[in-house]
Amino acid sequence: MAMNSILNGDDIKKAMNAFSAPDTFDFKKFFEMVGLKSKSNDDVKKVFTVLDADNSGFIEEEELKFVLKGFAKDGRDLTDNETKAFLKAADKDGDGKIGVDEFAALVKE
Template identity: 70%
Template sequence: MAMKDLLKADDIKKALDAFKGADSFDYKKFFNMVGLKAKSAEDVKKAFKILDVDNSGFIEEDELKHVLKGFSSEGRELTDKETKALLTAGDKDGDGKIGMDEFAALVHE
């Protein structure tokens, strides 16, 4: 499954275009713009599984760096600063990675 099977391609493109500049990424606005915030818990789980590239059950820092590419191959890599900010926002238990429940909470913030 790909994100375009879950979300509208136009919404993904608009959201990616809005955050093209380095250090411009705002996860709250991004998840809202792509339509993920309005999706069901089941769809958010599907999105998590797409972003969990190594199927570890967690989205680790390296996967977070490429999170926009998980929405579209045309997405850019997050800067180190953006990656750290996203990890800090999502990692509620302090284990250095984002689990499915943490991801769902992040999306719905």
């Protein structure tokens, strides 16, 4: 499933441009800019499945590094600092990965 079937392509492009420099990624602002924050839980879960590249039911740290590529093929990789901060914010149960409910909660924060 393509991300632009869930979210507006122009919004995705604007958000990608806003966070194109290393160590500038702010997931809260990003989710707001792409319009994900205002989407239904169903749509948030669809986005999660796109980002869960290995279909494990979780977004692991390695997948998190490539989260922007899930939104746009030309997206940059997150830096180690950005990846760790994102994981720390979302991983409420401390298992080292992000489940769908943790992801949905983070998006709606």
